[in-house]
Amino acid sequence: MSVPPPQVVQLNCPNCRSLMQAQVFTVVDGGRQPELKARLLSGQLNTGVCGNCGFPVMLAAPLVYHDASKQLCLVHFPQQLDARPEEQERFIGDATGAIMRSLPQDAPRGYLLAPRRFLTLSSLIDVILEADGISKEVIAAQRARVELISQLAEAYDKGEEALAAAVAGVKDQLDYEFFATLTAFIEASAQTGQAESSEMLLGLRQKLIELTGFDASAAGLGEEEEEPTLSEALDRLISVPAEEIETAIGELRPVIDYTFFEELTKRIDAAEQAGDRAEAERLTQRRALILETVERMDRQAQELFETGAKVLKEVMEAPDAREALRAHASELDEAFMLVLETNMAAAERAGRTDIVQQLTDIRRIATEVIEESLTPEERLINQLLQAATPQEATHTLRQNTHLINAAFVKRLNELADEMEKSGRGPLGERLRQLAREAGVMLF
Numbered sequence: 001m002s003v004p005p006p007q008v009v010q011l012n013c014p015n016c017r018s019l020m021q022a023q024v025f026t027v028v029d030g031g032r033q034p035e036l037k038a039r040l041l042s043g044q045l046n047t048g049v050c051g052n053c054g055f056p057v058m059l060a061a062p063l064v065y066h067d068a069s070k071q072l073c074l075v076h077f078p079q080q081l082d083a084r085p086e087e088q089e090r091f092i093g094d095a096t097g098a099i100m101r102s103l104p105q106d107a108p109r110g111y112l113l114a115p116r117r118f119l120t121l122s123s124l125i126d127v128i129l130e131a132d133g134i135s136k137e138v139i140a141a142q143r144a145r146v147e148l149i150s151q152l153a154e155a156y157d158k159g160e161e162a163l164a165a166a167v168a169g170v171k172d173q174l175d176y177e178f179f180a181t182l183t184a185f186i187e188a189s190a191q192t193g194q195a196e197s198s199e200m201l202l203g204l205r206q207k208l209i210e211l212t213g214f215d216a217s218a219a220g221l222g223e224e225e226e227e228p229t230l231s232e233a234l235d236r237l238i239s240v241p242a243e244e245i246e247t248a249i250g251e252l253r254p255v256i257d258y259t260f261f262e263e264l265t266k267r268i269d270a271a272e273q274a275g276d277r278a279e280a281e282r283l284t285q286r287r288a289l290i291l292e293t294v295e296r297m298d299r300q301a302q303e304l305f306e307t308g309a310k311v312l313k314e315v316m317e318a319p320d321a322r323e324a325l326r327a328h329a330s331e332l333d334e335a336f337m338l339v340l341e342t343n344m345a346a347a348e349r350a351g352r353t354d355i356v357q358q359l360t361d362i363r364r365i366a367t368e369v370i371e372e373s374l375t376p377e378e379r380l381i382n383q384l385l386q387a388a389t390p391q392e393a394t395h396t397l398r399q400n401t402h403l404i405n406a407a408f409v410k411r412l413n414e415l416a417d418e419m420e421k422s423g424r425g426p427l428g429e430r431l432r433q434l435a436r437e438a439g440v441m442l443f
Contacts, residue, residue, distance in 0.1 A: 015055035022048025024059055027095050030067035030128065034402030040065070041125055042401070042441065056197075062088070064095040064115070065124065070131045071108060073099070073115040076124045133406035142440075145181045148173060149201075156204045163204075167211045174212050177436060179205070184440045187394060230255060234263055237290055238283065245293055247420050247428075256294055261287065304335035312339055312362070321362055325369045332366050340366070377408050381415070384434050385427075394437055401441055409439045 006023040013020050024046050030037040039045040046059045060078040075092055077083055083091075096112045103109065118124040122143075129139055148170060155166035167174070186201045208214065228236070233255040240248045249256065264287050271280035311328045318324035325332065340363055347355035371379060380400050387393035397404065412435035419428035 013050035013055055016053040018052035020050045024061045026062055027064045031069050038401035062091055066099050071111040073112050074124050075115045076118045076121050145178050149182055180436050181440050238286055249293055308336035308339035311336055322365050325366050329369055332370050377403055404438050404441050409435050
């Protein structure tokens with residue numbers, strides 16, 4: 001669709017009166033302009049920032065939103081424009097006419113003859129989100145979090161006592177989703193040059209963490225968790241439900257060694273000496289379950305690594321590495337890449353620069369082959385998982401907002417479930433955290 005280009009308007013900053021420029025979009029095609037759709041949903045469309053004082057300005061402008069795949073034609077005229085009815089009709093007629101002319105001949109057009117009109121931009125956005133599969137309940141919950149942030153920001157400006165009093169009444173609402181939303185606001189303020197707003201929200205977040213005892217690391221705000229001690233690992237594996245034993249073992253595998261089972265045996269002996277036969281029997285059964293599960297998971301991992309080693313050997317001996325890798329595309333998994341990296345490290349230690357170069361080329365080509373079969377969304381997930389820090393992952397998400405929709409968030413949660421069920425809890429939690437952050441960006 002050939003949409004009108006943005007209008008560049010010049011105005012005086014409401015704060016410092018300096019001249020500033022901003023772009024105004026009056027037509028957004030959600031299917032063909034996902035980046036503009038993302039800006040609309042996040043409240044960043046038709047906004048500007050004063051280059052002199054950094055003051056943010058939202059510009060009032062008529063808007064037509066169109067999405068042919070969902071047969072949506074939505075219109076909003078800000079009340080402050082005070083546009084006459086005939087002016088509104090002329091604007092809508094011109095916009096829908098241009099849209100009709102751009103559609104394929106066999107495309108539905110009836111919905112363009114009766115565009116839906118909205119008194120508020122938020123009600124228009126609600127319809128877009130609902131069409132994307134975001135329920136009214138989720139929308140309402142997010143709006144409530146945004147309103148709560150506003151209320152707490154006002155209390156923060158009044159001082160610590162006012163903030164403490166405000167927190168006391170809503171402490172149960174200050175959960176992960178709340179802090180994820182607050183963090184998204186902080187990052188959005190920083191990226192749009194609103195330094196003062198960003199600093200205020202950072203201060204608010206720190207005070208809320210202190211007042212609530214919220215685990216900042218769960219939101220990617222703190223330092224990484226330390227490895228569990230032997231005693232902590234024992235306590236968890238003894239108490240975790242049997243159906244969750246694989247997940248727990250996957251997270252604690254480095255701690256589960258001879259010493260682990262020796263300490264578990266000591267607890268069994270202590271229970272027997274204390275005359276608690278029921279506890280001794282329970283611990284004995286749990287020891288057997290842990291041992292059986294560890295052996296099975298190790299055996300499965302070994303099979304994966306053996307497959308990876310076999311594939312790597314064939315690729316190294318093949319006359320065309322790319323064709324060989326394509327033939328084994330379904331087996332280019334984490335085990336294969338780990339085997340490749342291990343062999344590369346061994347070649348470096350042995351001074352075999354020729355082998356190092358060959359393996360480096362194979363790694364590059366393997367990555368390209370994997371990328372060939374991925375959708376844009378899957379490539380984004382790969383990039384997110386390769387990010388060195390939670391902050392880097394968040395930055396990558398914000399650079400790809402046009403790919404973030406309800407289906408993308410759902411896929412992240414599905415992958416998290418798969419990882420947790422296969423005993424890879426940390427990776428599952430990382431995916432779930434990314435899903436939460438991506439979900440916040442839908443609004």
